Every structure is written in C-alpha cells, then in structure tokens.
Amino acid sequence: MIQEKVAQKAASGEAPMLLSLRNVGKVFSNGVTALSKVDLAIREGDFLSLLGPSGCGKSTALRLIAGLSTPTSGQLDWRGPVDRSNIGFVFQEPTLLPWASVFDNVWLPLRLKGVSRTKAEPAVMEMLSRVHLTGFENAVPRELSGGMKMRVSIARAMVTKPRILLMDEPFAALDEITRFKLNNDLLELWQDERFTVVFVTHSVFESVFLSSRVVVMAARPGRVFGELPVDAPYPRDEAFRTSPDYAALCRQASDVLVNAINSTAGPHHDGH
Amino acid sequence: MTAIEDTALRLDPEEARRARQERLERIGKWVLPLAIMVLAIVLWDRICAWNEIPQYILPRPGVVLQTLHSDAGLLFSSLLVTLRITFLSLLLAVIGGVGLAVLFAQSKWVEMSFFPFAIVLQVTPIVAIFPLINIYVNNQTVKLLLCAWIVAFFPILSNTTLGLNSVDRNLRDLFKLNGATRWQQLRYLRLPAAMPYFLGGLKIAGGLSLIGAVVAEFVAGAQGQSSGLASRIIEAGYRLNAPRLFAALILISLTGILIFLVLSLVSHLILRRWHESALKQER
Numbered sequence: 001m002i003q004e005k006v007a008q009k010a011a012s013g014e015a016p017m018l019l020s021l022r023n024v025g026k027v028f029s030n031g032v033t034a035l036s037k038v039d040l041a042i043r044e045g046d047f048l049s050l051l052g053p054s055g056c057g058k059s060t061a062l063r064l065i066a067g068l069s070t071p072t073s074g075q076l077d078w079r080g081p082v083d084r085s086n087i088g089f090v091f092q093e094p095t096l097l098p099w100a101s102v103f104d105n106v107w108l109p110l111r112l113k114g115v116s117r118t119k120a121e122p123a124v125m126e127m128l129s130r131v132h133l134t135g136f137e138n139a140v141p142r143e144l145s146g147g148m149k150m151r152v153s154i155a156r157a158m159v160t161k162p163r164i165l166l167m168d169e170p171f172a173a174l175d176e177i178t179r180f181k182l183n184n185d186l187l188e189l190w191q192d193e194r195f196t197v198v199f200v201t202h203s204v205f206e207s208v209f210l211s212s213r214v215v216v217m218a219a220r221p222g223r224v225f226g227e228l229p230v231d232a233p234y235p236r237d238e239a240f241r242t243s244p245d246y247a248a249l250c251r252q253a254s255d256v257l258v259n260a261i262n263s264t265a266g267p268h269h270d271g272h
Numbered sequence: 273m274t275a276i277e278d279t280a281l282r283l284d285p286e287e288a289r290r291a292r293q294e295r296l297e298r299i300g301k302w303v304l305p306l307a308i309m310v311l312a313i314v315l316w317d318r319i320c321a322w323n324e325i326p327q328y329i330l331p332r333p334g335v336v337l338q339t340l341h342s343d344a345g346l347l348f349s350s351l352l353v354t355l356r357i358t359f360l361s362l363l364l365a366v367i368g369g370v371g372l373a374v375l376f377a378q379s380k381w382v383e384m385s386f387f388p389f390a391i392v393l394q395v396t397p398i399v400a401i402f403p404l405i406n407i408y409v410n411n412q413t414v415k416l417l418l419c420a421w422i423v424a425f426f427p428i429l430s431n432t433t434l435g436l437n438s439v440d441r442n443l444r445d446l447f448k449l450n451g452a453t454r455w456q457q458l459r460y461l462r463l464p465a466a467m468p469y470f471l472g473g474l475k476i477a478g479g480l481s482l483i484g485a486v487v488a489e490f491v492a493g494a495q496g497q498s499s500g501l502a503s504r505i506i507e508a509g510y511r512l513n514a515p516r517l518f519a520a521l522i523l524i525s526l527t528g529i530l531i532f533l534v535l536s537l538v539s540h541l542i543l544r545r546w547h548e549s550a551l552k553q554e555r
Contacts, residue, residue, distance in 0.1 A: 068445050089449050095442040098546045099464045108460070112450045140546050160450075 015043040017079050018164065018196050019065065024074035026060055026222075034060040036221035038074070042164075047190060047197045049207035049214045051253065053261050057222020058200040062089075062166050065198060088157030088165040088195075092172060094149035096141040096156075102128070103137035106155045113160075120159075127155040130189060147178035154186070164196040171206065183209055184237065191234055204257060208249045209241060216253070218260035225260035228253050331515040336522065339515035347504065347516075351523055354500035357413070357485040358531070361420030365477050368421065369428025370470065376429075377436035377462060378454075387433075394426040398484065402491040416488040416500075423484030424477040431473030435466025468547045471539040478531040486524060 021040040027033050035057040042048055050058040063069040064076065066089050096105045104111075106127055110120040128134055131151040141149055150170060157165060171179045187210060190197060201207050207214045211230050218225040232245055240246055283291060313333050319325070320332045327335060340347065372390070376383035398419050409415045439462055447457050489502035501520050508517040543550035 066445075066449060068448065087449065089446065091442045091446070093442060095440065095446060097443070097461070097464070099467070108446075109450045111460070112447070112452045112456055142546055 015045050018042050018044045018046070019079070019082075020077045021061070021064075022074050022077065024061075024064065024071045024076065026057070026064065026069070027072045033221040035064075035071075036223050038222075038224050040215065040224060042196060042198065044079075045194050045196055047187075047199065047210055047212045049199045049201055049211040050217055051201060051204065051207045051214050051257060052217030052222075052225070053202065053219055053257075053264075055222070056217040056219040056260075058202075058217055059168050060222065061217075062168050062198060062200050065164075066166055082163070086163040088160065088162035090150075090153050090157045090165065090167040090170045092169045094141070094146075094153040096149060096152055098141050101138050101140055102133060102144070102152050105141070105152055106159050108156060109160050123159055124155075127159045130158070130192075131155045131185065145178075146174055147182060150174065150182060151185075154189075158189070158193070158195075161193075162195060164198065167197065167199045169200050169202065172201070172203075179206070180238075180241070186210065187234065187236060204250055204254045208246065208253050209236060214253050214256075216256045216260050219264050225263065226256045228256055328512040328514050331518055335515050336518040340519040340522065343516055343519060347501070347519060347523060350499060350501045350504045350520070351527065354482075354485050354489065354502070354524075355527065357416045357420055357488070357500065358482045358527075361417050361424055361484060362478060362481040364417065364421045365424035365428055365481060366474065369425045369473065369477070370432050372425075372429050373432035373436055373466075374458065374463075376433050377458070383433065390426060390429055393422055398423050398487055399491055402488065406492075412492070415492060416485060419488030419491075420481050420484030423487070424481035427476040427480065428470065428473040431469040431476075432466050435469025436462045438469070439465045468543055468549060471535075471542065475532065475535045475539060478535045479528055482524070482528050482531060 019042040021038050021042075024035060024038040024040075025033070026035040038057075038061060040061070050061060052058050060069065064071055066087055097108065100108070103124055106124045107115075107117065107120050110123065111117075125134070125137070128137055131154055133148065133151050133155065136144065136148065141152070144152070153170070171182055174182065183206065197210075199207070199210060208230055214228045214230060215224055216226045216228065217223065228249075230249055232240060232249065316330075317333050320330055331339075372386075376387065401422065402415075402419060405415055405418055409418060443461060443465075444457075447461055452460070485500070486502045489500040490506065501524055504520045505517055508514070508520065540550050
C-alpha cells in the first residue's frame, strides 16, 4: 500500500525532484544533433520510460544522465550530491565479464570500490536471490540463458543500492515470454526498493506496463515530444496486462508515438 | 509412444549417414596421419635398401633410431642446452611482449610511436642481425637469448596488444561508471579479455623460440661457440655422420611438437570454461 502511494505521488508530481534536465542539447563531433532543447524532470521514485523511434536520442539522454557523456548545451541539476555510485546502469546487452562467475560479476561494482569478497558476499547473495538466481553463483555467463544473463546484469546494477537505475532497452533482445517475466520481476524489485528508474524502450506496451510516466521522444533532432502519465495503480500483474485500462493507455501512448514519428521532417522515417 | 521409440532407435538415412561420417572422422583423425607416417618411414627404409644408398648419405630409419639410443648422452645433453635457451627466451618474450603491450595499451600515441620499431625488429632476418649482436655482446648465453627473444616476442606483443584493445565498449563504460582506476581496468577487464589473444600468440612464440634458439646456435656454432643441438648437427655434417644428424633433427622436431602440445593444453585449461575457442560444439 505504501509503495502504491509513493508511486502515485511520483506520478502526480508530489515526490521531491531528483534530477532535472534543462534545455539540454548534444551535438556530436560529426555534426549530428542527437538532442535538442530537452527539458525533463525526474522525481524521486519515478518509473520513467523514454519511448521513441530509433535515432531520437533516448540512449544519448541516458548516457548524459549517467555521466558517460557531457551535454553540449544546457544543464543537469541533481538534488543533493550525486556521484557515480548512486547510478546503476543496465545495457541493452547483458555486458557481463565472460570469464567471471555470476558471483564475481555481481561483486564487480563493489570490488571496484575496494569491498572484499567476504564483505561483499551478503549483499551479492541477497541481490542474486532478489533476481531469482540463487544457486547459480558459480556458473559462468555462457552457461546461462539470455534472460538469466539479463538478471545478472540487473543484480550487478542494483548491488550498490543506487538512487537511480538507468536501463537502455534491456529486454529488447529477449523473447516475449522471458520479457514479460523480467518486466514483472523488475516491477517487484522497484516496488520493494523504491529507487528511481529511467527506462529506454521502443515498445509502447512495455513502457505502459512498467512506467508511472511515459515520455515520448521524436527524432531529427532528438527531442521530447510529449508526456503521458500512466495512472494505473501498482502492483501491476498479468491481470493488468489483459485489462481494458491497459489497452486504452497503450492506444494513447501509441497515438502520441505515431504523432512523434510523423512530426519528423522529411520522408526519412522508416520506423525501425 | 511406439512411434517416438521408433524414431529414437531408427535414424532416417540422412541422420544415419551423418552419424557414420562422424564416427569415421573421429577414428580417422588419429589413424590416418599415423598410417601415413608409418608408410613414409617404411618407404624411406625400402628406398635405402633397394638403391643401396650408403649410410653417410641417407641412413635407414633403424640406424637413426639406433644412433638416437647409442648417442643419447651426447644428444640429450645438447638438447638440454637448447631447451634452456628456448624456455628462457620464451619467458623473456612473455615478459617483454606483455609488458610492451600493456605499455602500448596505456595510450594510442605510445602504440603509434613505438609499434613500427617492433615491426622492424620482427621483419629483419635474425641471421643478418647476429653479427652485430656478436660484436656488441660478450656473454654467449646472452647472445643466444637475445636472438631467440627477437624472434619470439613479436607474436606475443602483437596479439596481446590486439587483445587489450578489443574490450567490449559497454564493459569499458561500466568500469568508468563504477569509478574504476586505470589499474583496476587493466587488472579486472583488459588483461582477462586479452587472455585468449595472448595464448594464441604464446602458441606461435613457443615454436618460434625453439627456432630462434636453434638458428642462433647455428650462427654461433659456426664459430665454434655453442654446445646445443645445432652445433651437434653442424659437427655431424662436417663428419658426414648422417645418422646423428638425422637423430638430432628428429629430436628438434619432437621438441617443437611437444612445446606446441603443452602450450595448447595450457591454453585449453585456461579458456575451457568461457571462451568460444575452447568450447565443445554442442550441436
């Protein structure tokens, strides 16, 4: 119940601000304008999706937030001191160390901060159980399925208890059954820990199912096109996935996305 | 139920053919080269016998084997000398090659500036460099080591450099995101990622260090300064002692094969859990 309230508060804009992007632009050295005049407010506890076609700068926005890249113009304002240990990042690929065991992969962020194996063990084992991988700590990545690798990747991002989790189309390469399962498990984790999520996706259905807010982006230049609050209460489960509410929200989001795609000048858009 | 059992028991003609093929390949892989080898030796023996070729021109295989046994003391003590140079130079090649590769990996500029030197060293024939080394270096062992090292270090340097630079971009970002130091990035990311490349280079360098050692001994041995296998070969050549020459040659070949097999095994043991090259094909 409490989590539900937090989520709703976040959706209604009452939660404290965590990060705001103001007038942020990014121009690459080859002259491509990846982002132009992006304003985005991210509140504590938000589950925010960035939805848009390829080339709309979703991933660039995520990299800017992560500090992996610096904006050409505008600024990012964090509330309170933020260093990189407050940020968890999940890539599109699981991006695991192929030679290291599952345990060592999840331990990595702590290890880089100088936490010994013994000291890290409780946190690592807890994270592994949270992503339902207990018993696999000694396996190496190639022995795991695609979905399990992604779980390891999420556990690794969460083991430092970051304030914000950035996810760059993490489930795009998975089959639908696995993706649904991981969607559910991610939501469960989010409701328990109440961290903030920025989730990049090009799937309308995924963004609506997961998010408290969907921000639709358009391409050429990459920009924020519109925003859609998703008011449906959490926890969301399989029943929500088949509900008329969900279908209606998906239609709304889809309409905004179609407009965003059509707003792109020229005949270039091919909708990948 | 019976249908399923039937398919499990009776393969269709295509699958049966494939299974037969696989079985044949498994056996043939070993039997065929061995059979050809035996055939070649028998042919060698017959040619010598039929043409009554004198022993000092082409000894029969049996004689070579006998010599290998009767001259064992001399040959194996020489082999030990050669092996010592081989392994020391391989060790130095690993240290030098990996060390330079790590240095190169620190900055593109360092790599761009110094890599050409490594290439110059690699492409200049060692036999042509040796007279210079002979002038500058006094110590016999150091001379030989330097020669063998020059031959052996390049594959390690070049492969390890490639490996250190082939790290997944996202993994690099991940380390950056977690505030990894240069040293941590090297220790936990770049060195392990370069391991398969390094081991590939090591396999080449193992053979090359033996070749380097023998060639160096040859050049030095011509001046009567060496006691390795190469000098035994030169000696035997002067004395028209063909059986010993062949025996020494066989010893060198066998040593090379052994070095390759051992390094392949080491490589397999290190990579077997994670790298594609060491995985059994499952389909």
